[in-house]
Amino acid sequence: MTEIAILSGKGGTGKTSLSAAFATIGENMVVADCDVDAANLHLILHPENYVEERFITGYKAVIHDNFCTLCGICINYCRFDAITKGDGKVIISNISCDGCKLCERICPSHAISMIPSDKSRWLIGDYRNGKMIHARLEPGEENSGKLVNVVREQARRIAKETNCKTIIIDGPPGTGCPAISSVTGTDKVIIVTEPSKSGFHDMKRILELVAGFKVKPYVVINKYDLNRELTHRIESWCEEQQIPVIGKILFFAPVVEAMLESKSITEWLPDSEVSREIHSIYHFIMTHE
């Protein structure tokens, strides 16, 4: 089984549009949307026959005023500055609480208890070319890396069951815990960048992260015609670093038209230059060892 992750560092470079195209080129596919903060791939793939599961992201401390003696021990122990005293009572900030449970353990009057945050979900559904897994992180919740791990475990399970050889992972922006969880243990990584100073900067940081794993990175430059000089600089840099640039995609407004029709660009305008380029990238990544 081969797992291919699509990442970028910078957001909005076209990870999901490329993932959607890949997902609708092959047959018997398994696709995992690992941008659990702001999942979008399902808007194009429209999965059906959902199976939905609950995910506990963590715990939040709540204080029971009638047991609290205002001793303030919990305030001294909390390293997240989540507990304060005000208005003659102890207040725990839901936002700052990290769910470590230390206050519950050290409270001499047992006035603190932990409640699970269980509103996040992960979902599996059927779409026209296979199965997709995505998740919905409850706003403000933590542990998005753990939820990414769950999405990927489910993708591997489904791939085994359906005898699928390749899993496509649509990754999150950034280089933090969900991005790390999306790269760990994959076989190939595609970095989608754009010819802007920030796109270039962010690509270097995500490549630095990927270099820490035993995985081969490839680069795709999206909207390359928006700044051909910077595209050239990115290509030269990649050549120096011996990182293959496996595709350059034009800025193409119909990608958004396709999105409005819930289609990938390769489905919407299969004969366009952009679609042909994406087919060639797909073929390369699927066959290149």
Added chain:
Amino acid sequence: MNIAIASGKGGTGKTFVSTNLFWVIQHEGFPVTIVDCDAEEPNVTEFITGEVLADRTISQIIPVINPEQCVFCGKCQEYCSYNAIIFLPSSHFIQVIEDLCHDCGACLVACKYGAITEKKKKIGIVRNLFFNCHAQIIESRTEIGVYSSVPLIKEAIKEAVNDPTENLFNILDSPPGISCPFIATVDKADYVVLVTEPTPFGLNDLKLSVETLKHLEKPFGVLVNRAKLGNLEVYDWLQENSIPLLLSIPMDREIARIYSEGHILAEEQPAYRDLFVELFRRIKKQVNA
């Protein structure tokens, strides 16, 4: 006044709006600080920069288990809510997984044998840069491979909001998403500008951000970037939900070019300067409403 610029979806133009807003505020002669809170992929200094005034190393505290004093009781593992301690009782094996540690201090409390001490681990830097005598830049930047940027974001913001300068405007350029790094950024904001684009992905992620901000009881307004791309659904949705539309910025290849080269649109094109001055005026009006 603390103004956060945020969006669920990446690449909608948060940094573009933040840096242009910063530029017009300083140009109007007001004291202003821009805080780059996207510590995983900081981009502000690709657009505006200056002499580095100070670099502050930010560390996390990590437990160290001394095997000579450890009695292998397993209490610390029981207290750890983040699975950051591996303990195999039969083979007397105990180890801290530093990347999973949240620096909560629970293991230290758990250990009754004095076998746990703490050390510092660098997670990144907060850098101050001089723009002019009434404008500065504060950048948070994680070390590559660090799981959580939250402690860095909090440090950078703390510095800005504790600045005693009268009538100071702090612009907080948020990381994408709706999870902990975003929450840490908007937590101290008096007002949040949500940047979106009029596409299905943009609208879907805008709804997630709005849900989160309502939950946090933060006042906010919306800026539509790359207007004319996609469709009009976002405008209808804003109206139905009585959410103020602060500004629309059109889709324009010239803007994309200026942005890609790391230049400030408001500095290069007076018409857009007026537009960002108007945005500043509308934000102030919203905050004082």
